[in-house]
Amino acid sequence: MGNELIKRSLVELAVEQLRRRIVEGSWKVGERLPTEPELAAELGISRNTVREAMRVLAFSGLVEVRQGDGSYLRTAQDPLHAIQAMARCTPEQARETRHILEAEAIGLAALRRTEQDLLELRAALAGSAEHYHADLDTYVHCDLLFHQRLVDAAHNPALSELYRYFSGVVAAALERNMTALPRCQAVFDLHGEILDAVEQRDPERAKRLCRALIES
Known part of the structure; x- marks a missing residue:
């Protein structure tokens, strides 16, 4: 498996872990999510993988990224x-x-x-x-x-x-x-x-x- 495939599968895994937590109600709508370092430590993955996963969640509308202010849960209803x-x-x-x-x-x-x-x-x-x-x-x-x-x-x-x-x-x-x-x-x-x-x-x-x- 090439490096790119490994990276992609790690990001997909991180996205699924975060989606599960959102659906289970780990965070309230409008709540600021933990920082990238905090999530990386919690999930046992790199900050880069967390960053890529958050981009996917932002694109799908679950998360809103506010420049200089962190990421916020926009909705718990996954529109995927x-x-x-x-x-x-x-x-x-x-x-x-x-x-x-x-x-x-x-x-x-x-x-x-x-x-x-x-x-x-x-x-x-x-x-x-x-x-x-x-x-x-x-x-x-x-x-x-x-x-x-x-x-x-x-x-x-x-x-x-x-x-x-x-x-x-x-x-x-x-x-x-x-x-x-x-x-x-x-x-x-x-x-x-x-x-x-x-x-x-x-x-x-x-x-x-x-x-x-x-x-x-």
Whole structure:
């Protein structure tokens, strides 16, 4: 077994040990977790392995890492199975989910958005426009930020969190479409029209435009 495989298996083992403790209630939600040296001593592994394991837990949404302040338990409900289910869904299932989740959230955003939301949405759309001809990864990252901010403007934390997990599926779909087809200015322009409908507080138009974008 190569060094990289050994390292990976040690990290996976550490992740499982930490997940078990979280599920068993060793720490309360919002509680600061022990430091990396403390966890390393407790689990009998290296600090580097603990650091890598904490990155995995942060990525899966269980743990929040605050720079200079340590790691905090974000939730005791492990979203791993939900993420795995999302990753296995077909393009058609992903499209259905976007219609239910994203279009409805954008309808709410049109009713609830604040001036601060509009400022952040304009900034995100400007970032997308600036990177429209950049490499695919950069553009998709900018586009997802715009979509996440649209959903966030609904001011429903549950919808925002669901979309945050689902955005990996959206990213894969965008990359698939944009690799197969040339980038289309008319499709990009729909983003501006959606923002306009949200600004004008027109939920039905916002939802209609969002559905057109999902189907494009």
